[in-house]
Amino acid sequence: MLLxxxxxxxxxxxxxxxxxxxxxxxxxxxxxxxxxxxxxxFFNQKxxxxxxxxxxxxxxxxxxxxxxxxxxxxxxxxxxxxxxxREFSAWSxxxxxxxxxxxxxxxxxxGLNAFNPYEMSGESAHKMMLELHGNANxxx
Ligand SMILES: Cc1cc2nc3c(=O)[nH]c(=O)nc-3n(C[C@H](O)[C@H](O)[C@H](O)COP(=O)(O)O)c2cc1C
Numbered sequence: 001m002l003l004x005x006x007x008x009x010x011x012x013x014x015x016x017x018x019x020x021x022x023x024x025x026x027x028x029x030x031x032x033x034x035x036x037x038x039x040x041x042f043f044n045q046k047x048x049x050x051x052x053x054x055x056x057x058x059x060x061x062x063x064x065x066x067x068x069x070x071x072x073x074x075x076x077x078x079x080x081x082x083x084x085x086r087e088f089s090a091w092s093x094x095x096x097x098x099x100x101x102x103x104x105x106x107x108x109x110x111g112l113n114a115f116n117p118y119e120m121s122g123e124s125a126h127k128m129m130l131e132l133h134g135n136a137n138x139x140x
Contacts, residue, residue: 003086004056006063007079007126009117010048010072020071028093037062038088040129042096048072049117051129053086079122087130100132 021043037054052059067075106115109128117125
């Protein structure tokens with residue numbers, strides 16, 4: 001099995017409503033364990049930044065499914081690679097809230113002082129998620 005990591009970003013669409021984040025986490029935590037998918041989702045009321053880890057086949061299948069979801073738009077893959085190990089192995093889909101992204105972290109990983117994942121390299125986006133995860137207080 002080829003272990004793969006995919007990081008993408010997207011923007012909420014006009015179809016997104018206030019209880020959708022909870023619904024997305026709920027369905028992800030139901031589906032992902034069955035597919036051997038782990039990962040993290042960051043959301044800041046405007047952008048999603050998500051990391052999916054698992055077999056190449058299941059990561060691709062999950063990505064293609066969620067890419068059709070009308071609740072987000074302008075979906076761009078930032079990073080896709082085969083990896084030796086998982087970084088979010090304990091998380092069927094961890095959630096990183098907006099509050100985890102502080103001004104020093106934004107400055108550290110981007111050329112701007114405002115968060116814009118479309119302007120980030122795949123490596124920066126991935127490393128930023130790792131740092132946010134390290135700082136997160138095991139929020140579910
Ligand atoms: C930003 C975002 C992230 C999502 N992440 C996942 C995910 O990790 N796993 C998943 O199964 N569905 C995810 N979804 C939901 C899918 O688009 C879709 O609604 C769901 O997989 C349908 O599940 P079902 O086929 O069991 O009804 C996500 C949706 C959005 C908008």
